[in-house]
Amino acid sequence: MKIHNTDIVGCIVLEPIIYKDSRGDFMETFHKAELEEALGYPIDFVQDNQSVSHKNVLRGLHFQRGKHAQAKLGRVIQGSALDVVVDLRKESPSFGKTVTIELTGENRLQIFIPKGVAHGFLALENQTVFSYKCDAYYNRESEAGILYNDPDLCIDWGIPDEDLILSEKDRALPLFKQLYS
Numbered sequence: 140m141k142i143h144n145t146d147i148v149g150c151i152v153l154e155p156i157i158y159k160d161s162r163g164d165f166m167e168t169f170h171k172a173e174l175e176e177a178l179g180y181p182i183d184f185v186q187d188n189q190s191v192s193h194k195n196v197l198r199g200l201h202f203q204r205g206k207h208a209q210a211k212l213g214r215v216i217q218g219s220a221l222d223v224v225v226d227l228r229k230e231s232p233s234f235g236k237t238v239t240i241e242l243t244g245e246n247r248l249q250i251f252i253p254k255g256v257a258h259g260f261l262a263l264e265n266q267t268v269f270s271y272k273c274d275a276y277y278n279r280e281s282e283a284g285i286l287y288n289d290p291d292l293c294i295d296w297g298i299p300d301e302d303l304i305l306s307e308k309d310r311a312l313p314l315f316k317q318l319y320s
């Protein structure tokens with residue numbers, strides 16, 4: 140697989156090799172040793188998640204606090220999503236930076252989201268299937284997030300605000316500066 144760095148330190152994009160033949164195609168969706176080599180540290184995923192979203196559903200921007208912080212490896216299996224990560228690590232040279240990437244069932248790209256970074260995505264098609272691995276278990280009490288349209292983050296979701304579909308929980312998330320002032 141090919142590894143691409145992003146503007147957020149430690150957040151990388153993985154481009155798998157796709158082997159096509161007369162039957163269809165094949166790819167490796169996860170290779171622990173190659174990922175660890177790219178990251179330079181060990182990673183142990185303990186939970187796999189999958190969500191299915193209607194077009195214009197926005198999930199995020201989420202993270203878990205403290206010892207429940209999660210690194211994630213995400214991809215779209217079907218449909219397409221605009222994936223967004225925000226660096227919340229105060230000590231990071233890319234603190235406050237945002238990375239946006241389109242993940243689709245066709246481009247097969249994967250994003251590695253390090254601990255300490257908020258994550259969200261917008262489904263660009265109906266029946267968008269988003270699958271991700273996490274290196275720490277879900278912990279309801281540690282759930283946290285940042286409001287998707289925080290003016291300080293300037294994320295261009297590409298569609299009018301009134302068309303977005305969000306959970307009540309996500310609409311009530313705080314602003315970046317409320318968390319980091």
Ligand SMILES: Cc1cn([C@H]2C[C@H](O)[C@@H](COP(=O)(O)OP(=O)(O)O[C@H]3O[C@@H](C)C(=O)[C@@H](O)[C@H]3O)O2)c(=O)[nH]c1=O
Nearest residue numbers: 188190198199200201202211258259260276277306308
């Ligand atoms: C994330 C999660 C949710 N749940 C439950 C809680 C709730 O009843 C239901 C839906 O949860 P949510 O609304 O938080 O699901 P969702 O908005 O899809 O949350 C996810 O968003 C993306 C952007 C991420 O990065 C993930 O880490 C996760 O936060 O599923 C679990 O049981 N385990 C889990 O790991």
